[in-house]
């Protein structure tokens with residue numbers, strides 16, 4: 001009950017944050033050097049009429065504050081209630097419209113729909129891989145403190161933390177794709193597509209290929225996360241195991257296994273959740289590089305492309321959407337935190 | 351003699367710290383008889399908690415029980431043998447698994463001193479009480495839950511059934527302490543070790559708890575080791591009492607004897623430092639100075655630097671812990687003070703009191 005209310009609260013609180021992201025991104029993108037129309041017409045000696053026409057098409061002829069109202073989608077509301085001067089205002093962010101990409105000549109929101117899922121797939125599998133490997137290893141290291149298993153895992157973690165993900169990606173490609181030829185080196189197979197799109201006979205084969213294509217980029221992106229999570233899990237578990245409530249459980253004859261699984265484990269996941277929430281940001285940066293290395297058509301590549309081509313609307317749209325994804329990620333970690341630690345949701349409710 | 355259930359002999363527990371070895375418990379002997387409440391009193395840092403943890407073999411790194419015997423109803427909880435070079439655990443000493451399955455919780459339960467840290471913050475209060483009851487008694491999950499609610503009610507948690515699902519942070523310190531008490535009582539052990547279980551409680555609630563303890567004793571014949579600072583509580587519930595100072599027991603005997611025929615200056619000082627109805631605050635005499643570190647205890651009698659009665663021999667000679675007075679029912683009354691030994695105490699000069707005020 002407390003948890004449900006907490007969840008609702010967190011989403012409501014996120015609205016102003018998201019609005020802030022939209023405002024700041026809009027201002028930042030508008031202060032980028034270089035006029036998008038000039039870049040678009042780089043090679044041609046355009047007439048003022050042509051420039052005028054293009055500016056009108058993309059709404060760049062309006063003053064900045066009107067552009068902003070258009071972008072957010074306020075103008076559209078004003079148009080609906082017949083506010084003078086906003087008669088044919090276009091829909092905006094609030095209506096789910098992110099404008100038109102100059103480079104692709106397509107609505108930005110369409111591009112998001114095809115580019116966001118691969119990035120989410122990559123990031124979620126990388127974090128899943130990191131959690132599934134790091135948590136048992138961290139617990140193991142904590143229980144075998146200062147023994148060989150602990151030393152080995154700590155060295156592995158240290159290497160993982162200090163090796164750049166793109167380098168790991170390149171090495172994985174060289175080894176597993178080029179040398180051994182076991183796994184594909186690039187592009188993803190999307191499980192939500194029809195198998196025939198790739199020429200596969202069955203859904204099962206589609207899933208199988210999805211996994212095969214995901215393995216290398218997932219490991220490349222997930223290694224850093226695995227290493228950091230493992231370190232935190234280890235120290236947090238060591239701390240929990242020394243807590244008075246663990247001693248109490250021992251004093252009442254609870255077995256060491258149950259103490260590990262229940263009494264010490266759950267409280268020690270709090271720092272891990274915090275870490276995962278924080279790392280979502282850095283992982284977005286990592287995902288950009290991994291998408292380049294593995295030729296994955298995700299948000300990261302799109303963002304870089306849009307910056308290179310001065311695709312004004314697309315830069316704006318991609319940045320805002322990445323920002324929103326990040327906010328949602330933070331909310332989910334907060335909820336996970338509240339689920340583990342009752343003090344969080346209850347404190348918020350009152 | 352009534353049957354002894356717990357016998358602790360010359361128990362020694364040390365902590366190996368960076369700044370040296372802490373002899374937290376340094377040769378402690380006492381016993382507990384069936385149905386008896388035995389007090390363990392002494393200043394902060396005397397080694398009371400370490401003694402109780404050692405009895406259940408709960409001492410953790412960097413600490414270790416290094417010597418002595420703990421015998422519970424014929425079973426060896428702690429026991430060593432001398433191989434000539436070193437002390438090694440004896441074969442009949444209970445294994446870790448036996449301690450876990452046969453002793454901890456179901457035969458001997460402990461109430462920890464710190465109520466704020468002893469409950470797990472991420473599980474419900476009732477669930478934690480229930481878990482231990484279920485583990486240590488032949489009850490189904492449902493029955494264990496009912497028992498947990500019943501125990502919570504008996505220790506004075508209002509609306510126990512409603513509060514069963516609350517989390518520890520929703521309970522006050524005193525309520526958490528009562529939860530810990532309910533846990534121990536609910537497991538129906540034969541012996542309960544209570545480490546200052548009522549210090550966070552107000553006098554009314556403390557009174558209720560002490561009454562509950564008396565009831566339980568009558569009902570189930572449960573024995574208690576009651577650790578406390580409070581001589582008033584000792585007078586109220588204990589049958590016998592052990593006075594601890596710096597890792598050792600300095601006086602031991604029936605409560606009446608300890609109060610009315612005090613044999614050790616430290617006990618005397620303790621009794622003089624507590625408020626009593628027949629005295630005003632001005633009459634209180636706090637014990638001078640502070641207890642020295644257990645890393646380098648004073649030579650001779652450990653209390654001599656603070657003892658108002660100290661004389662020359664106290665500095666060099668370590669007093670033996672021996673029978674010092676006849677008691678009405680023949681129970682032992684022991685103390686370790688040179689006044690009771692033939693070492694020339696009475697002929698020697700008093701020591702200058704060296705404590706700083």
Ligand SMILES: Nc1ncnc2c1ncn2[C@@H]1O[C@H](COP(=O)(O)OP(=O)(O)OP(=O)(O)O)[C@@H](O)[C@H]1O
Nearest residue numbers: 365367372374393394395396397398399400401644
């Ligand atoms: N884990 C530990 N590491 C090092 N020294 C310790 C440890 N636990 C206890 N000690 C030392 O052992 C001595 C006895 O401590 P203990 O906790 O038994 O005191 P106590 O009589 O219970 O005091 P209090 O009334 O304050 O609870 C103290 O000098 C303390 O510093």
Ligand SMILES: [Mg+2]
Nearest residue numbers: 398399463545
């Ligand atoms: Mg203590």
